[in-house]
Amino acid sequence: MVSGQLLLLLAAIVIGTFLARRIWGSLSHRDKQDKLEREKFWKTVENVGIPPRGGFFAQTRGLLSSLTSVQSWTHSGYGRISKAQKLPFALPTIWTWDNVAVLPPSALRILSKPESEVTAFGAQLETIQLPYMISDRDIYMNVIHFDVARKHLVNPKDVASLAAATADEVDVAFTDVWGTSPEWKTVNAWDACGRIIMRAAIRVLIGLPTCRDETYFEQSRLFSDAVIMGTAMINTMPPLLRPVYHQARCLKILVPFVEDRIRIWKQGGEKGEDGSENDFLQWLIPKCAKEGPEQMAPTKLANRLLTFNVMFVIGMVYVFGHTVLDLYSSPNKDAYLAGLEAECHRVSAQHDGLTSRAAVDQLHRLDSVIRESMRVSDIAVTALARDVVGKPLDLGAGVQVPRGTRVVFPTHAIHRDEEYYEDPLRFDAFRFSRPFEGSSEDVAAEAKDQKDSLTTITPSFLAFGYGKHACPGRFFAAQTMKQALAGIVMDYDVEIISRPEKRQVMLNMMIPAVDAQMRYRRKTKK
Missing domain, CATH: 1.10.630.10 (Cytochrome P450)
Structure with missing residues (x-):
């Protein structure tokens, strides 16, 4: 027997898909162009939550699986892609109901860019969901x-x-x-x-x-x-x-x-x-x-x-x-x-x-005790979220992250990297x-x-x-x-x-x- 929670989730998917199509029809030309650029970008980077030939509803399955799989996916992508190739990878997540781009540690420099290029505000607001906690906008x-x-x-x-x-x-x-x-x-x-x-x-x-x-x-x-x-x-x-x-x-x-x-x-x-x-x-x-x-x-x-x-x-x-x-x-x-x-x-x-x-x-x-606990007992799997709001974000090696993309860093994996910490676990x-x-x-x-x-x-400590x-x-x-x-x-x-x-x-x-x-x-x- 299908549980009530599963029925609600399926209903959410159907309604969400319907609304997404309606919204697509109302987007401005620039918004549609940005969306198309992001779709092209996602095809150029590996998606750690979706197999190469994922088949029908692969993205939806990936989004639903993100409820319990973000940690394992992120650690896998960090080792194979972030460190080995110094490239970003795509991580499907219900948080944005889309992918986020997980950037390698070598890209930390982008966090010093001006707000006109990458902004922290929107991502931070959604991270703690203040609009649903505080009534005064x-x-x-x-x-x-x-x-x-x-x-x-x-x-x-x-x-x-x-x-x-x-x-x-x-x-x-x-x-x-x-x-x-x-x-x-x-x-x-x-x-x-x-x-x-x-x-x-x-x-x-x-x-x-x-x-x-x-x-x-x-x-x-x-x-x-x-x-x-x-x-x-x-x-x-x-x-x-x-x-x-x-x-x-x-x-x-x-x-x-x-x-x-x-x-x-x-x-x-x-x-x-x-x-x-x-x-x-x-x-x-x-x-x-x-x-x-x-x-x-x-x-x-x-x-x-x-x-x-x-x-x-x-x-x-x-x-x-x-x-x-x-x-x-x-x-x-x-x-x-x-x-x-x-x-x-x-x-x-x-x-x-x-x-x-x-x-x-x-x-x-x-001081050391608290710092060490913060390292091994992270609050989140990924952090340092930013939204690309200006021109495409140039990561080097020909990688351009388009406007409207949310980027994060694999902080939990970094804190447990044996390259930085002996016996990191x-x-x-x-x-x-x-x-x-x-x-x-x-x-x-x-x-x-x-x-x-x-x-x-x-x-190595973020x-x-x-x-x-x-x-x-x-x-x-x-x-x-x-x-x-x-x-x-x-x-x-x-x-x-x-x-x-x-x-x-x-x-x-x-x-x-x-x-x-x-x-x-x-x-x-x-």
Whole structure:
């Protein structure tokens, strides 16, 4: 008996095909010409998801198979085509209901081209499906909040000014969420780790006291979790049939708080009534004021905060959760933890805590642990998506990628390439700090000598992006995650009870280990 889900999928294909034909008839001459050029291009490159003689409905079968096959196809194409021939290959995907061109690492230079030739905006918008999460179109089309991030979160002084606040919030969050009991407690690992890092991130987004409002925090957490899974599900549907998702519950708490902060700002105050430190909202208000009175609507400001929450906080939750799982499930965890604990206590003693940027920058081993986890526990199979919008993209060797083509890079395969990493499938916590170890067990103190720090972007480490659109929040994220991981290493015993042996993949997204279980207890002071 055919299941209801299969019937819906078949209906989607029929309707999608019908609509595609109708749309083809309404395309302009230029659009039709671009489409024809793309069809010619796809015939010149190998399609890893469709056999050379695929037969009838081969493309449709390839699109449907992409739900579960993107990872294997991409790794196959990377080895045979990207590396061996330095050529692109076609990857069918329901994400665009067409092919995307997977470019070889040698083409990373195109990420520095001007927006008039290749643009990141449309691809990034579709990657996280913000139009189905945020109801106000102006929020994601007029990205004022990301201008603020690019100004402040790449500024070392501004990032350093946040270290004391996040250290305080991490400490309070561990006490509130994990507690101080010396008895073992079994919990969902994803939730337990996510609550800690979200508290620290939200502290920087909106400051005290709202970041500790349990109702707001819980709604924000649920919204973020829904976006992670919702995005994966929406991307598996034909673009013309994707549903519209909206959020509202967080706004009930956030809007009055924003109204209060606007009032304080208009009165000339630079900080909240409680004297709290600078935060993202405090940076955002004057920027929006300069853009015009319509941008100062409290609901609009609140939605911008939630949008930034989607793009920024979720990434930190994903990375931090997997870092804890990778570290504490490693067969070498005892040796790793001994080295990490020694480093944390040494640096903390030197700086009277981990509340400054100078102290956090000396946590080289912790830095390596997080970078290594980001390498082995990727968020996606392919990334760095761009749309060709100008003249055809010249890749050399006679390869011209036509306008209207979406291009991506095989980041997951690159991160697991033995040419770049010895024994690449193994989680080696000190892979990036080991070359800088001194003759003693302590890591060399000079941070400037550590070339492959967590925030360093190279052609073989692309977790934070590449080129001019590299993640501007990576410096703050690294600083905060290192403080949080140090809190676990120094104060808690942790054991992983269960986690999926194999990562599940839905289309392009590596599904997070949301069902992993762990237990922890507070260490007794010696």
